[in-house]
Amino acid sequence: MSARSPLSSPLAPVLARLRTASPYAVDAAVAALVLFAVSLQWLFPDEGDDPLSWRGWLLGAGTAVPLVWRRAAPFATACAVSVATPAQAVHHAPPPDLMYGGFVVLYTLAALARPWQRRVMLAGWLVGVAATISHKEDAEPFEYAFQLLSIVCAYALGSLTRTQRAYTAELEDRARHLERERAADTARATAQERARIARDMHDILAHAVSLMVVQAEAGPVVVRSDPARAEAAFDAIATAGRDAMTQLRRILGVLKEEEREPGPRRLPQPGLTALPGLVRRVGESAGLRVELRTTGEPGALPPDTEVAGYRIVQEALTNTVKHAYASCAVVGLDWAEDGVTLTVTDDGRGPAPGDGTGGGGHGLIGIRERAAACGGEAVTGGGPDGGFRVVVRLPVAAVRRTALG
Numbered sequence: 001m002s003a004r005s006p007l008s009s010p011l012a013p014v015l016a017r018l019r020t021a022s023p024y025a026v027d028a029a030v031a032a033l034v035l036f037a038v039s040l041q042w043l044f045p046d047e048g049d050d051p052l053s054w055r056g057w058l059l060g061a062g063t064a065v066p067l068v069w070r071r072a073a074p075f076a077t078a079c080a081v082s083v084a085t086p087a088q089a090v091h092h093a094p095p096p097d098l099m100y101g102g103f104v105v106l107y108t109l110a111a112l113a114r115p116w117q118r119r120v121m122l123a124g125w126l127v128g129v130a131a132t133i134s135h136k137e138d139a140e141p142f143e144y145a146f147q148l149l150s151i152v153c154a155y156a157l158g159s160l161t162r163t164q165r166a167y168t169a170e171l172e173d174r175a176r177h178l179e180r181e182r183a184a185d186t187a188r189a190t191a192q193e194r195a196r197i198a199r200d201m202h203d204i205l206a207h208a209v210s211l212m213v214v215q216a217e218a219g220p221v222v223v224r225s226d227p228a229r230a231e232a233a234f235d236a237i238a239t240a241g242r243d244a245m246t247q248l249r250r251i252l253g254v255l256k257e258e259e260r261e262p263g264p265r266r267l268p269q270p271g272l273t274a275l276p277g278l279v280r281r282v283g284e285s286a287g288l289r290v291e292l293r294t295t296g297e298p299g300a301l302p303p304d305t306e307v308a309g310y311r312i313v314q315e316a317l318t319n320t321v322k323h324a325y326a327s328c329a330v331v332g333l334d335w336a337e338d339g340v341t342l343t344v345t346d347d348g349r350g351p352a353p354g355d356g357t358g359g360g361g362h363g364l365i366g367i368r369e370r371a372a373a374c375g376g377e378a379v380t381g382g383g384p385d386g387g388f389r390v391v392v393r394l395p396v397a398a399v400r401r402t403a404l405g
Helices: 011-020 023-043 054-062 065-069 074-090 100-112 115-135 141-222 227-255 272-286 303-324 362-373 397-404
Strands: 289-295 328-336 339-346 377-382 388-395
Touching: 023 054, 023 065, 023 100, 054 065, 054 074, 065 074, 065 100, 074 100, 074 115, 100 115, 100 141, 115 141, 141 227, 141 272, 141 303, 141 362, 227 272, 272 289, 272 303, 272 328, 303 328, 303 339, 303 362, 303 388, 362 377, 362 388
Parallel strands: 289 328
Antiparallel strands: 328 339, 339 388, 377 388
């Protein structure tokens, strides 16, 4: 069982209503309560004391009625009460034993007024109360201590309220700021995830469709003269389609929000170790001579960097099949201690005139985005001996953290 707050049972609904009530309604109720407390001495006078005169009651009302505007004009209200309270005492009304209105305005000033107003009014009340008590006949020392301490306590309570209100406002502002940051982070992460999925979908579909188109165009040409080659072309189309479907299922499976049902686990995304199979499929399906060259000692890369490297080579070979009209391509993996350099070079027609960097096209943009997301960089353009070349540098985990900050 959870512990209940002392105010949780009978006072909680009352406090909740006071927080939502109109300020003027609450202040009018406070003024009426102070006026009632001031009138008690008139209605029920003590034996031996002078009865409260109607002039004294009017002066007492002067300490209560202005409280209706205590939050709208705290300093003006305090000035009015500060004049009526000593006037009642000096006029031998007699004054009440407690300065009800004075306590309320001091609390209000400490909670709402400006610093100079608070200080001036506190000093004025301390001096004024001391002077008023000294004007009274047969004033006892404890009266000074009681009245002055009461003033200080009312002011201190208002100061605590002001501090708590400022602290609460700061917490609320910080919570709103954190909420905005959380929403921005969520939107940023969602956009990045959508971009990643779009790149994967583009790479998978573009690669598969390119191979299927090449084989579909070659099939009718050899269907009568070389039936075996035509059959191989159709087999290549089916293989490319099945491979694309398998990879799409992997991506779409990640997007499912329901819990995974019992059954075979989905295979992980392909990495650099799957490049030999990719090179073999492209060579067999597109009639392109593709060679894989590896130098250096292979090292461990983060899983997403492995996937990015595979997709980059896949997209580069897709561009070669679709646009380069090349007869051969070379995929190079140059391993070093701080990362791996991927190079895809073909002997095709090279970049378009005036496009020395090979910029443009969603595929090349996706290659650069994948490299940047892993803390690496990509350079595309013409090869040293003609054709087209893609060079991508992917760092290991430690270097990647430094690159991404």
